[in-house]
Each structure stands twice: as C-alpha cells, then as structure tokens.
Amino acid sequence: MVPSRAAPPEVPAVEAPALEGASSGLAGAHVVPSEAAAPEDPLAREMRLLNLANAMHDGDPREALARYDVLAREFPHGQMAAEREFLAVSALRTLGRDDEARSRGERLIAQFPTSPYASRTRRLLDTVR
Numbered sequence: 001m002v003p004s005r006a007a008p009p010e011v012p013a014v015e016a017p018a019l020e021g022a023s024s025g026l027a028g029a030h031v032v033p034s035e036a037a038a039p040e041d042p043l044a045r046e047m048r049l050l051n052l053a054n055a056m057h058d059g060d061p062r063e064a065l066a067r068y069d070v071l072a073r074e075f076p077h078g079q080m081a082a083e084r085e086f087l088a089v090s091a092l093r094t095l096g097r098d099d100e101a102r103s104r105g106e107r108l109i110a111q112f113p114t115s116p117y118a119s120r121t122r123r124l125l126d127t128v129r
Contacts, residue, residue, distance in 0.1 A: 042078075098129055
C-alpha cells in the first residue's frame with residue numbers, strides 16, 4: 001500500500017480593506033500574499049543574476065561577460081564577487097582576450113588571495129599566453 005501524501009497547507013485568504021469611494025467592486029475581495037510583492041533579498045538577487053549569466057557562459061561568452069560586468073557594477077563588493085570575477089576571467093579567456101583575462105585575474109587574486117577562486121584563477125592564467 002502506498003502511503004497517501006498530505007495536501008499542502010492552504011494559504012489563508014486576506015480580506016482586502018474597502019477603499020473609500022471605490023466603486024470597482026473590489027471591496028471584500030480576497031488577496032493572496034505574493035512573493036513577487038516582497039523586495040528581493042540582495043544576496044538572492046546577486047545569486048539569481050549570476051546564475052543567469054553563468055547559464056550562457058559556454059554558449060555565448062560575450063553576453064555572459066556583459067552580464068558579469070553589470071553584476072560587478074551592481075554588486076561591486078557582493079558576496080559572490082570572487083566567483084563572478086573568476087567566471088569573467090574564464091569568459092575573457094574563452095573569447096581570446098588574454099591580456100584582459102590576465103589583468104582581471106590578477107586583480108581577483110590580489111583582492112581574494114585566500115579564496116578557492118584565487119587558486120583556480122592562477123591555474124587558468126597558466127593557460128594564458
């Protein structure tokens with residue numbers, strides 16, 4: 001016998017307050033709270049944007065690099081900065097922009113010397129001419 005799964009709990013409806021002078025018929029309507037209404041946590045946003053950029057890293061490294069650069073401007077000291085910079089160096093390397101890859105990689109190593117991305121960047125830079 002297969003155990004039955006409990007139904008997920010229902011989100012209670014919240015009665016919307018009647019708006020003074022409103023004649024739209026919305027008075028008494030039920031409004032369900034939405035995640036979209038809540039402001040996005042900065043780390044969650046940084047991670048979401050980094051994941052979007054990373055998803056195109058192999059197929060369109062030029063676009064991925066542009067997105068890494070946007071992230072660098074929006075989150076210059078973000079929690080995902082070392083990973084973002086490593087991925088940007090990797091994209092530059094893929095595009096054959098070796099001088100830029102070396103320069104950006106050296107900045108990453110100087111800024112995050114103990115990060116696992118620093119050692120990965122050193123290995124990547126070993127492949128740069």
